Amino acid sequence: MPQATIDAILKADTALTRRYSQHDLLMANAIGVIPLLRELIVLETSSKADARLESVIKHQQILNRLLVASTQVSSVAAELDCEGERADRLATYLDQYDTQRIRRLTLLSIIVGAATTVVTTLIQSDNTSKVVGISGGVIGAGFGGFAAFSTSRIIHLSHQRNLLTDVWEQNQQSKIYPPFVWYVLNEKTFSNSNQYSVIHNIRQRWENFVLNDSSPQEQALYFGQGGDYKADDFHARANMLNQLQSSVRSINQDLHSLALALAR
Template sequence: MDAVLKIDTALTRRYSRHDLLMANAIGVIPLLQELIALEKNTKAEARLESVIKHQQILNRLLVASTQISSVAAELDCEGERAERLATYLDQYDTQRIRRLTLLSIVIGAATTVATTLIQSSDASKAVGIGGGVIGAGFGGLAAFSTNRTIHLTHQRNLLTDVWQQNQQSKVYPPFVWYVLNEKVFSNSNQYSVIHNIRQRWENFVLNDSSPEEQALYFGQGGNYKADDFHARANMLNQLQSSVRSINQDLHSLALALAAR
């Protein structure tokens, strides 16, 4: 694109580099050039052709927006599924803790009553010690979460390409992946969007995760615990926000086009 802009400065005078990169992403640079050339022609045929070119560009913008919505919807669906499965495991663990705590209380109360009724000192001590041990055992079990898991297979793992920082993706539309890989579309303009996303995952979600956990999140799937589902949902939601923000860049190009 840079070679084209050096030759055709009319584009750079009319549009910002940011908008031109977005135009390049959706493939409308040639249409913008033709539109500028037609504006210099005052004939009726040229004005009609200008309207046609303008509509073609708007159609490309609409297609790009639809692709963004499609990817964001898939990310949202995957994130919701992970959250639902995490909630199911959390509720199972909560019920388990409640049952164990109740058993501990019941055994403690029963032990107290039994030691009061038993006349023999030795028998009373034995019942008290046994009941205390059993009650403490149930209470101790309640302090630990269950290792219950749910097996989840990723037919289309939307996290993999971001984690691996791939230059090309078989999951994301080329337009969306181009924007996520282009530094100018990030807040800092120093690193790409997917680079920044991976950094956030490493610093705030994964917390020095093991190779096995990374294979679970970014591979073909496996047995997930509740915390694993929460982590997956968090990463999907962060990625969804970044994909949806591309609409702002499309909106900027649409405004520049409208101001011609």
Template sequence: MDATLKADTALTKRYSHHDLMMANAIGVIPLLQELTGLESNTTAEKRLEAIRKRQQILNRLLVASTQISGIAAELDCEGERADRLATYLDQYDSQRIRRLTLFSIIIGAATTVATTLIQSDNTSKVVGISGGVIGAGFGGLAAFSSSRTIHLSHQRNLLTDIWQQNQHSSVYPPFVWYVLNEKVFSNSNEYSISHNIRQRWLNFVLNDSSPEDQALYFGQGGDYKADDFHARANMLNQLQSSVRSINQDLHSLTLALAQ
């Protein structure tokens, strides 16, 4: 790629290095070279050929944009599903806590009434202690989250290749995977987008996760608790945002082509 650009200064004068890297990602460098040569010719035939070349490039850009939209939509769908399942388990846990709290209040009230009505001092003490223990038990149970789970299978796991930093992906389109793994497309140019995504997961989502949690998130599925679904949705949404941002690079190349 670099050797090609050094040999063709006409491209480097018109397009930025970033735009040319995007052009290389979608495979239109040869078309850009042909277009640049045709644009310097003013004959009607060459102008018509230049229009054809430009349309071919725009078609490639459209295909690339469609691939981005497709994988982003899949990420959005998976993230939404994880969010809905997390919400369901959260609501179940909230209802459980309300029931246990209500039972604790009822038992406390009943114990108070019973100890007031019972004449025997010893019996009153036994009832009071028993009621207090039972009420505290219900209150204590309410303080703990439910262990309820939902089984989720994801044979096509969109998180796996990012986590494992695989060189090739069977899930992402080659163009998208190339951009995610080329350092030049990240803000710092020091690490790839996929590397930065993985680091954000480690720092802000998985900082206290166990190997079992990681096997759940990045494997083929398993039994998810509410917090697990929240973590999965968070990672999918972060990844979706990064994938959608590739469209900005495509837009930059499109604008340069139109000049």
């Protein structure tokens, strides 16, 4: 488990700060290898006969932790990708249903309009012709009007394991994400601005560019146990999952930075 803060450790052990950047040390704390790094530094300056062998062993232990951490990142990213893909497929299904509905209504509107034109041409009575023309126009306009509105077709989706909830609620601990991943997402140093955590920035993007003043009911749908989704709801969910996946995958770059520092 990562420690909540490493300030005391860094002040007490300047050898770490001379060798590694704060960014790399925070990542080391995230994967729990700071004790190993301290031992490695001691071994590298030791004159003991077996110090070289012990140093190689410590080095390998740290690399193993890095590998496990990278695997966890890939696992979380794969789950986010799977959920996002599912939301995309369901949205596409509803979009296609709506497209077919619009096509049928538009075709009916054209047929009614054409039939009305033919009938009014054949009818000799002026009054009857007007009635038929008006009726046909109203019916055709009705079909066209219905085509202008999206369908209310829905799909019920339940998500007991909602990958969006902890990010939206800004929880300090997560029951879904591995502690190492959640630590990184909550640490300001790993964000571009270094002012707010990664999950804070993600939520801000959701609020500004995806949710757009969504209602409490919509928020309960996205971040709760699920419910009845329309096509636009699925698109919004897929968008949020994809943004989150991108942020999780970027953790591998931070792991790579620590690996490079270790190799120096």
